[in-house]
Amino acid sequence: MRKTLGEAKRPLHYMAVPPSLFATVAGRLAESGCAENGRLVVEKPFGHDRASARELDRVLSKFFPEESIFRIDHYLGKEPVQNIVYTRFANPMFEPIWNRDYVRSIQITMAENFGVQDRGSFYDATGAMRDVLQNHMLQVLANLTMNPPTGEDHEASRDQKVDLLKAVRPLDAAHVVRGQYAGYRAVHGVRPDSEVETYVAVKLEIDTWRWAGVPIYIRAGKELPVTAAEIIVEFKRPPRETFGEIVPSGSSHLRMRISPDVSIGLGLRVKTPGEHMVGHDVELILTERAADNRPPYQRLLGDAIHGIGDLFTRQDLVDAQWRIVEGVLDNATPIYPYHPGSWGPDEAEELIGGDGPWLNPKPAEQAT
Numbered sequence: 543m544r545k546t547l548g549e550a551k552r553p554l555h556y557m558a559v560p561p562s563l564f565a566t567v568a569g570r571l572a573e574s575g576c577a578e579n580g581r582l583v584v585e586k587p588f589g590h591d592r593a594s595a596r597e598l599d600r601v602l603s604k605f606f607p608e609e610s611i612f613r614i615d616h617y618l619g620k621e622p623v624q625n626i627v628y629t630r631f632a633n634p635m636f637e638p639i640w641n642r643d644y645v646r647s648i649q650i651t652m653a654e655n656f657g658v659q660d661r662g663s664f665y666d667a668t669g670a671m672r673d674v675l676q677n678h679m680l681q682v683l684a685n686l687t688m689n690p691p692t693g694e695d696h697e698a699s700r701d702q703k704v705d706l707l708k709a710v711r712p713l714d715a716a717h718v719v720r721g722q723y724a725g726y727r728a729v730h731g732v733r734p735d736s737e738v739e740t741y742v743a744v745k746l747e748i749d750t751w752r753w754a755g756v757p758i759y760i761r762a763g764k765e766l767p768v769t770a771a772e773i774i775v776e777f778k779r780p781p782r783e784t785f786g787e788i789v790p791s792g793s794s795h796l797r798m799r800i801s802p803d804v805s806i807g808l809g810l811r812v813k814t815p816g817e818h819m820v821g822h823d824v825e826l827i828l829t830e831r832a833a834d835n836r837p838p839y840q841r842l843l844g845d846a847i848h849g850i851g852d853l854f855t856r857q858d859l860v861d862a863q864w865r866i867v868e869g870v871l872d873n874a875t876p877i878y879p880y881h882p883g884s885w886g887p888d889e890a891e892e893l894i895g896g897d898g899p900w901l902n903p904k905p906a907e908q909a910t
Contacts, residue, residue: 556583565601572605592864613855617678619838622800649774653766662731669738707862717745721887723765743890765882770903771800805830
Protein backbone atom coordinates (compact mmCIF):
# COMPACT_ATOMS: atom_id res chain seq x y z
CA MET A 543 0.00 0.00 0.00
CA ARG A 544 2.85 2.36 0.86
CA LYS A 545 4.40 1.73 -2.55
CA THR A 546 1.10 2.24 -4.34
CA LEU A 547 0.50 5.57 -2.57
CA GLY A 548 3.76 6.86 -3.97
CA GLU A 549 3.93 10.64 -3.58
CA ALA A 550 0.33 10.98 -2.44
CA LYS A 551 -0.18 13.53 0.32
CA ARG A 552 -2.65 13.20 3.23
CA PRO A 553 -4.03 9.73 2.34
CA LEU A 554 -7.40 8.85 3.85
CA HIS A 555 -7.63 5.27 5.18
CA TYR A 556 -11.17 3.91 5.58
CA MET A 557 -11.31 1.08 8.13
CA ALA A 558 -14.47 -0.86 7.36
CA VAL A 559 -13.17 -3.79 9.42
CA PRO A 560 -14.29 -5.50 12.63
CA PRO A 561 -13.59 -3.34 15.72
CA SER A 562 -11.22 -6.01 17.03
CA LEU A 563 -8.86 -5.15 14.15
CA PHE A 564 -8.87 -1.35 14.57
CA ALA A 565 -5.72 -1.28 16.70
CA THR A 566 -3.90 -3.85 14.53
CA VAL A 567 -4.62 -2.03 11.27
CA ALA A 568 -3.73 1.38 12.72
CA GLY A 569 -0.42 -0.03 13.99
CA ARG A 570 0.45 -1.61 10.63
CA LEU A 571 -0.38 1.62 8.81
CA ALA A 572 2.05 3.41 11.11
CA GLU A 573 4.80 0.78 10.69
CA SER A 574 4.58 0.99 6.92
CA GLY A 575 4.69 4.79 6.87
CA CYS A 576 1.11 5.10 5.61
CA ALA A 577 0.07 6.99 8.74
CA GLU A 578 2.49 9.85 8.15
CA ASN A 579 0.34 12.90 7.35
CA GLY A 580 -2.50 10.42 6.91
CA ARG A 581 -6.07 10.39 8.09
CA LEU A 582 -8.27 7.60 9.40
CA VAL A 583 -11.99 6.89 8.98
CA VAL A 584 -13.26 4.54 11.71
CA GLU A 585 -16.62 2.79 11.57
CA LYS A 586 -18.73 2.54 14.71
CA PRO A 587 -19.03 0.98 17.24
CA PHE A 588 -16.51 3.14 19.04
CA GLY A 589 -15.97 0.73 21.90
CA HIS A 590 -18.37 -1.55 23.74
CA ASP A 591 -18.54 0.65 26.82
CA ARG A 592 -16.86 3.76 28.16
CA ALA A 593 -13.64 2.03 29.20
CA SER A 594 -13.15 0.26 25.85
CA ALA A 595 -13.94 3.47 23.95
CA ARG A 596 -11.22 5.25 25.90
CA GLU A 597 -8.80 2.41 25.21
CA LEU A 598 -9.58 2.56 21.50
CA ASP A 599 -8.88 6.28 21.53
CA ARG A 600 -5.59 5.70 23.37
CA VAL A 601 -4.45 3.22 20.72
CA LEU A 602 -5.53 5.26 17.68
CA SER A 603 -4.08 8.49 19.05
CA LYS A 604 -0.64 6.86 19.21
CA PHE A 605 -0.58 6.86 15.42
CA PHE A 606 -3.04 9.59 14.37
CA PRO A 607 -3.81 13.00 15.96
CA GLU A 608 -7.44 13.67 16.91
CA GLU A 609 -7.99 16.06 14.00
CA SER A 610 -7.00 13.27 11.58
CA ILE A 611 -9.47 10.70 13.00
CA PHE A 612 -12.95 10.66 11.45
CA ARG A 613 -15.38 8.51 13.47
CA ILE A 614 -18.15 7.84 11.01
CA ASP A 615 -21.81 7.42 12.03
CA HIS A 616 -23.97 7.21 8.91
CA TYR A 617 -26.98 8.59 10.77
CA LEU A 618 -25.31 12.01 10.99
CA GLY A 619 -25.06 12.09 7.20
CA LYS A 620 -28.81 11.84 6.71
CA GLU A 621 -30.35 15.00 5.28
CA PRO A 622 -33.31 15.02 7.74
CA VAL A 623 -30.97 14.81 10.76
CA GLN A 624 -29.06 17.85 9.51
CA ASN A 625 -32.38 19.54 8.82
CA ILE A 626 -33.14 19.53 12.56
CA VAL A 627 -30.31 21.97 13.20
CA TYR A 628 -31.09 24.08 10.15
CA THR A 629 -34.80 24.39 10.95
CA ARG A 630 -34.05 25.44 14.52
CA PHE A 631 -31.47 28.10 13.83
CA ALA A 632 -32.61 29.45 10.44
CA ASN A 633 -36.12 30.36 11.69
CA PRO A 634 -36.30 33.07 14.37
CA MET A 635 -39.76 32.09 15.62
CA PHE A 636 -38.46 28.91 17.27
CA GLU A 637 -35.62 30.17 19.46
CA PRO A 638 -37.79 32.23 21.91
CA ILE A 639 -39.92 29.18 22.74
CA TRP A 640 -37.19 26.51 22.58
CA ASN A 641 -36.76 26.19 26.35
CA ARG A 642 -38.24 25.02 29.64
CA ASP A 643 -40.72 27.93 29.79
CA TYR A 644 -42.64 26.71 26.75
CA VAL A 645 -41.71 23.06 26.14
CA ARG A 646 -43.63 20.48 28.18
CA SER A 647 -41.79 17.35 27.00
CA ILE A 648 -39.86 15.81 24.13
CA GLN A 649 -40.35 12.38 22.57
CA ILE A 650 -37.98 10.71 20.10
CA THR A 651 -38.97 7.41 18.52
CA MET A 652 -37.00 5.12 16.20
CA ALA A 653 -39.21 2.17 15.26
CA GLU A 654 -38.54 -0.75 12.93
CA ASN A 655 -41.22 -3.22 11.84
CA PHE A 656 -38.71 -6.04 11.31
CA GLY A 657 -36.54 -8.16 13.57
CA VAL A 658 -32.81 -8.81 13.71
CA GLN A 659 -33.08 -11.02 10.61
CA ASP A 660 -29.65 -12.51 9.76
CA ARG A 661 -27.73 -10.36 12.27
CA GLY A 662 -28.43 -12.58 15.28
CA SER A 663 -24.83 -13.03 16.41
CA PHE A 664 -23.97 -9.35 16.06
CA TYR A 665 -27.16 -8.13 17.69
CA ASP A 666 -26.96 -10.51 20.61
CA ALA A 667 -23.60 -8.98 21.51
CA THR A 668 -24.93 -5.46 21.10
CA GLY A 669 -28.62 -4.83 21.80
CA ALA A 670 -30.75 -1.76 21.17
CA MET A 671 -29.00 0.33 23.83
CA ARG A 672 -25.61 0.08 22.13
CA ASP A 673 -26.87 -0.29 18.56
CA VAL A 674 -28.93 2.90 18.27
CA LEU A 675 -29.62 4.66 21.58
CA GLN A 676 -26.04 5.41 22.67
CA ASN A 677 -25.15 6.84 19.27
CA HIS A 678 -27.94 7.68 16.79
CA MET A 679 -30.58 8.75 19.27
CA LEU A 680 -28.27 10.78 21.49
CA GLN A 681 -26.92 12.53 18.40
CA VAL A 682 -30.48 13.44 17.40
CA LEU A 683 -31.09 14.72 20.92
CA ALA A 684 -27.95 16.86 20.75
CA ASN A 685 -29.02 18.38 17.42
CA LEU A 686 -32.45 19.11 18.85
CA THR A 687 -31.41 20.69 22.15
CA MET A 688 -27.90 22.14 21.80
CA ASN A 689 -27.23 25.88 21.90
CA PRO A 690 -26.48 27.72 18.63
CA PRO A 691 -22.91 27.20 17.37
CA THR A 692 -20.81 30.32 17.79
CA GLY A 693 -18.46 31.48 15.07
CA GLU A 694 -17.67 29.81 11.77
CA ASP A 695 -15.08 27.33 12.99
CA HIS A 696 -15.73 23.73 11.92
CA GLU A 697 -15.54 22.67 15.56
CA ALA A 698 -18.27 25.08 16.74
CA SER A 699 -21.17 22.70 16.21
CA ARG A 700 -19.39 19.74 17.80
CA ASP A 701 -18.40 21.91 20.78
CA GLN A 702 -22.07 22.68 21.45
CA LYS A 703 -23.07 19.01 21.11
CA VAL A 704 -20.42 17.96 23.61
CA ASP A 705 -21.52 20.62 26.10
CA LEU A 706 -25.12 19.49 25.77
CA LEU A 707 -24.41 15.77 26.22
CA LYS A 708 -22.18 16.46 29.21
CA ALA A 709 -25.20 18.10 30.83
CA VAL A 710 -27.46 15.05 30.37
CA ARG A 711 -27.92 13.14 33.62
CA PRO A 712 -26.54 9.57 33.52
CA LEU A 713 -29.29 6.98 33.28
CA ASP A 714 -30.27 4.83 36.23
CA ALA A 715 -32.45 1.73 36.40
CA ALA A 716 -35.58 3.68 37.38
CA HIS A 717 -35.54 5.51 34.06
CA VAL A 718 -34.98 2.57 31.68
CA VAL A 719 -37.32 -0.07 30.28
CA ARG A 720 -35.86 -2.90 28.21
CA GLY A 721 -37.92 -5.32 26.13
CA GLN A 722 -37.42 -8.36 23.93
CA TYR A 723 -39.87 -9.44 21.24
CA ALA A 724 -41.30 -12.93 21.33
CA GLY A 725 -39.37 -15.21 18.99
CA TYR A 726 -36.06 -13.34 19.23
CA ARG A 727 -34.32 -16.24 21.00
CA ALA A 728 -35.16 -18.56 18.09
CA VAL A 729 -33.14 -16.44 15.64
CA HIS A 730 -29.94 -18.07 14.38
CA GLY A 731 -26.95 -16.81 16.35
CA VAL A 732 -28.98 -15.71 19.37
CA ARG A 733 -28.40 -17.47 22.68
CA PRO A 734 -31.44 -19.47 23.84
CA ASP A 735 -31.37 -17.72 27.22
CA SER A 736 -30.49 -14.27 25.87
CA GLU A 737 -31.37 -11.23 27.99
CA VAL A 738 -30.39 -8.77 25.25
CA GLU A 739 -32.93 -6.02 24.58
CA THR A 740 -34.55 -5.51 21.18
CA TYR A 741 -36.46 -2.52 22.59
CA VAL A 742 -35.40 0.22 24.95
CA ALA A 743 -37.20 3.25 26.34
CA VAL A 744 -35.53 5.84 28.56
CA LYS A 745 -36.32 9.06 30.36
CA LEU A 746 -33.58 11.69 30.26
CA GLU A 747 -33.09 15.10 31.84
CA ILE A 748 -30.71 17.88 30.87
CA ASP A 749 -29.24 19.94 33.69
CA THR A 750 -29.05 23.32 31.97
CA TRP A 751 -31.02 26.53 32.44
CA ARG A 752 -32.60 26.02 29.01
CA TRP A 753 -33.90 22.49 29.65
CA ALA A 754 -34.08 21.97 33.43
CA GLY A 755 -37.27 20.12 34.34
CA VAL A 756 -38.22 19.14 30.77
CA PRO A 757 -38.62 15.33 30.55
CA ILE A 758 -37.14 13.75 27.44
CA TYR A 759 -38.28 10.31 26.36
CA ILE A 760 -36.47 8.20 23.79
CA ARG A 761 -37.49 4.75 22.57
CA ALA A 762 -36.14 2.46 19.90
CA GLY A 763 -37.09 -1.06 18.99
CA LYS A 764 -37.57 -3.84 16.50
CA GLU A 765 -40.76 -5.67 15.49
CA LEU A 766 -42.85 -2.57 16.17
CA PRO A 767 -45.91 -1.66 14.04
CA VAL A 768 -44.09 0.69 11.63
CA THR A 769 -40.65 1.66 10.42
CA ALA A 770 -40.23 5.34 11.18
CA ALA A 771 -38.14 7.84 13.12
CA GLU A 772 -39.85 10.87 14.54
CA ILE A 773 -39.44 13.71 17.04
CA ILE A 774 -42.29 15.33 18.94
CA VAL A 775 -41.65 18.57 20.82
CA GLU A 776 -44.76 19.10 22.94
CA PHE A 777 -45.47 22.66 24.04
CA LYS A 778 -47.13 23.69 27.28
CA ARG A 779 -50.77 24.67 27.23
CA PRO A 780 -51.76 28.23 28.24
CA PRO A 781 -52.06 28.72 32.01
CA ARG A 782 -55.83 28.95 31.58
CA GLU A 783 -58.09 27.48 28.90
CA THR A 784 -60.00 30.60 27.88
CA PHE A 785 -62.97 28.71 26.44
CA GLY A 786 -63.32 26.19 29.24
CA GLU A 787 -62.55 23.17 27.08
CA ILE A 788 -60.88 19.97 28.15
CA VAL A 789 -57.96 20.01 25.75
CA PRO A 790 -55.59 17.08 25.16
CA SER A 791 -52.14 17.86 26.51
CA GLY A 792 -50.56 17.00 23.15
CA SER A 793 -52.62 19.45 21.09
CA SER A 794 -49.73 21.88 20.64
CA HIS A 795 -46.57 20.39 19.21
CA LEU A 796 -43.85 20.44 16.57
CA ARG A 797 -43.33 17.12 14.78
CA MET A 798 -40.14 16.38 12.85
CA ARG A 799 -40.23 13.15 10.87
CA ILE A 800 -36.78 11.86 9.98
CA SER A 801 -37.63 8.68 8.08
CA PRO A 802 -38.74 6.96 5.92
CA ASP A 803 -40.27 10.17 4.54
CA VAL A 804 -39.44 13.68 5.71
CA SER A 805 -41.92 16.18 7.10
CA ILE A 806 -42.33 18.93 9.66
CA GLY A 807 -45.76 19.54 11.17
CA LEU A 808 -47.09 22.05 13.67
CA GLY A 809 -49.95 20.92 15.92
CA LEU A 810 -52.58 23.61 16.44
CA ARG A 811 -56.09 23.94 17.78
CA VAL A 812 -58.72 25.55 15.52
CA LYS A 813 -62.37 26.41 16.03
CA THR A 814 -64.97 23.88 14.96
CA PRO A 815 -67.59 25.59 12.74
CA GLY A 816 -70.78 26.42 14.63
CA GLU A 817 -72.18 28.63 17.36
CA HIS A 818 -70.07 27.28 20.21
CA MET A 819 -66.50 28.28 20.99
CA VAL A 820 -65.09 24.79 20.81
CA GLY A 821 -62.26 23.48 18.72
CA HIS A 822 -60.38 20.46 17.49
CA ASP A 823 -56.75 19.57 16.86
CA VAL A 824 -55.17 19.84 13.43
CA GLU A 825 -51.62 19.60 12.16
CA LEU A 826 -50.29 22.22 9.80
CA ILE A 827 -47.78 20.57 7.47
CA LEU A 828 -44.86 22.97 7.07
CA THR A 829 -42.91 20.75 4.69
CA GLU A 830 -43.26 17.27 3.28
CA ARG A 831 -41.10 15.38 0.82
CA ALA A 832 -39.73 11.98 -0.03
CA ALA A 833 -36.55 10.88 1.65
CA ASP A 834 -33.27 12.06 0.16
CA ASN A 835 -31.88 9.22 -1.91
CA ARG A 836 -28.30 10.45 -1.65
CA PRO A 837 -26.48 7.82 0.41
CA PRO A 838 -25.19 9.26 3.72
CA TYR A 839 -21.80 7.67 3.08
CA GLN A 840 -21.43 9.65 -0.12
CA ARG A 841 -21.74 12.88 1.86
CA LEU A 842 -19.64 11.72 4.80
CA LEU A 843 -16.73 10.24 2.88
CA GLY A 844 -16.69 13.30 0.66
CA ASP A 845 -16.40 15.50 3.76
CA ALA A 846 -13.62 13.29 5.13
CA ILE A 847 -11.66 13.57 1.87
CA HIS A 848 -11.92 17.35 2.14
CA GLY A 849 -11.01 17.34 5.83
CA ILE A 850 -14.41 18.62 7.03
CA GLY A 851 -15.19 17.07 10.41
CA ASP A 852 -18.55 18.65 11.32
CA LEU A 853 -20.58 15.48 10.78
CA PHE A 854 -18.11 13.12 12.44
CA THR A 855 -17.98 12.13 16.09
CA ARG A 856 -15.19 13.57 18.19
CA GLN A 857 -13.69 11.54 21.05
CA ASP A 858 -15.02 13.80 23.81
CA LEU A 859 -18.49 13.42 22.28
CA VAL A 860 -18.15 9.63 22.24
CA ASP A 861 -17.10 9.71 25.89
CA ALA A 862 -20.07 11.91 26.82
CA GLN A 863 -22.45 9.46 25.13
CA TRP A 864 -21.02 6.44 26.95
CA ARG A 865 -21.16 8.35 30.24
CA ILE A 866 -24.95 8.65 29.89
CA VAL A 867 -25.61 4.93 29.40
CA GLU A 868 -22.74 3.16 31.17
CA GLY A 869 -24.68 2.66 34.42
CA VAL A 870 -27.48 0.70 32.73
CA LEU A 871 -25.56 -1.55 30.33
CA ASP A 872 -25.47 -5.36 30.47
CA ASN A 873 -28.72 -6.43 32.10
CA ALA A 874 -28.77 -3.70 34.74
CA THR A 875 -32.57 -3.68 34.40
CA PRO A 876 -35.17 -6.43 33.86
CA ILE A 877 -36.05 -7.60 30.35
CA TYR A 878 -39.78 -7.55 29.53
CA PRO A 879 -41.39 -9.55 26.70
CA TYR A 880 -43.56 -7.93 24.06
CA HIS A 881 -45.47 -9.18 21.05
CA PRO A 882 -44.21 -8.46 17.52
CA GLY A 883 -46.38 -5.76 16.00
CA SER A 884 -47.01 -4.04 19.34
CA TRP A 885 -45.45 -0.82 20.62
CA GLY A 886 -43.24 -2.62 23.11
CA PRO A 887 -43.79 -3.78 26.69
CA ASP A 888 -46.51 -2.23 28.85
CA GLU A 889 -43.85 -1.04 31.28
CA ALA A 890 -42.89 1.66 28.75
CA GLU A 891 -46.28 3.29 29.34
CA GLU A 892 -45.56 3.30 33.05
CA LEU A 893 -42.22 4.99 32.36
CA ILE A 894 -43.79 7.93 30.54
CA GLY A 895 -46.67 8.09 33.02
CA GLY A 896 -48.34 11.49 33.30
CA ASP A 897 -46.07 12.96 30.63
CA GLY A 898 -47.66 10.64 28.09
CA PRO A 899 -49.08 9.05 26.21
CA TRP A 900 -46.43 8.00 23.74
CA LEU A 901 -47.25 9.58 20.38
CA ASN A 902 -46.84 6.79 17.86
CA PRO A 903 -45.54 7.50 14.34
CA LYS A 904 -47.89 6.58 11.53
CA PRO A 905 -46.92 4.55 8.46
CA ALA A 906 -45.46 6.63 5.64
CA GLU A 907 -48.63 6.64 3.56
CA GLN A 908 -50.65 7.84 6.59
CA ALA A 909 -48.08 10.28 7.98
CA THR A 910 -50.09 13.33 6.94
